[in-house]
Amino acid sequence: MPKIVTDFDNDVPADKIVTDGIDAFSERGRGLMFIEMIADVAGDLAAPESEHYSETLAWVKDPLNLAAWVQIVEASPAIVPSLQEAFLERPAELKVACEHLSRSASRTGGGLERFMRSVGMHSYGGSSSLGESDAMDEMADVYAL
Amino acid sequence: MSSLNVGMSVAVRALDELPAEQQAVYRARYVADEARELTCIRLGIAPERYDQLLKDTMRSLRTMVAASTHQMAKA
Numbered sequence: 001m002p003k004i005v006t007d008f009d010n011d012v013p014a015d016k017i018v019t020d021g022i023d024a025f026s027e028r029g030r031g032l033m034f035i036e037m038i039a040d041v042a043g044d045l046a047a048p049e050s051e052h053y054s055e056t057l058a059w060v061k062d063p064l065n066l067a068a069w070v071q072i073v074e075a076s077p078a079i080v081p082s083l084q085e086a087f088l089e090r091p092a093e094l095k096v097a098c099e100h101l102s103r104s105a106s107r108t109g110g111g112l113e114r115f116m117r118s119v120g121m122h123s124y125g126g127s128s129s130l131g132e133s134d135a136m137d138e139m140a141d142v143y144a145l
Numbered sequence: 146m147s148s149l150n151v152g153m154s155v156a157v158r159a160l161d162e163l164p165a166e167q168q169a170v171y172r173a174r175y176v177a178d179e180a181r182e183l184t185c186i187r188l189g190i191a192p193e194r195y196d197q198l199l200k201d202t203m204r205s206l207r208t209m210v211a212a213s214t215h216q217m218a219k220a
Binding site: 065 | 155156157160174175176177178199200203204206207210211213
């Protein structure tokens with residue numbers, strides 16, 4: 001995935017410059033935020049009648065958006081263990097959300113694929129740990145809650 | 146600090162730019178690692194209100210991500 005890096009001194013207006021660090025966030029908090037964002041997006045995409053369906057679909061079709069979000073949690077090398085911990089807390093929801101996002105937005109710059117592998121899900125597709133029918137079964141279970 | 150990626154800047158900016166109630170929940174959940182029940186008691190809000198604020202926060206963050214990346218694309 002290409003890093004979205006910019007020279008803030010040249011490209012970004014002064015009021016958008018950030019001087020505080022990402023370290024303000026807890027490691028677990030970053031992992032949890034990413035998981036909940038994916039779950040929230042997947043929830044909207046699972047309901048075509050939802051008022052937010054169209055805007056959500058447009059959001060995930062722009063690979064820069066997911067890439068930017070992935071970078072929030074990739075900002076620290078310690079994040080993978082935290083993601084794994086968060087994944088263990090909410091395994092079914094996260095698996096379904098990632099599978100759904102992978103089908104809905106095939107281009108995420110590789111960030112989502114890397115994330116899925118980092119939490120032990122392997123890659124989406126033929127070698128995925130979740131088959132299509134398993135994913136659909138789990139989706140039905142989760143959204144029935 | 147002259148070079149930050151957009152994802153990081155979005156997360157950090159959110160702390161200052163979200164509405165006050167969303168910011169309080171966001172900070173408690175992702176910065177302080179405070180449990181949902183404890184946050185509800187501390188802020189004096191019902192769990193349903195907490196869930197709604199969290200959902201509103203996710204949507205606000207999505208908008209911030211989109212605005213930042215589109216702004217970069219134009220630059």
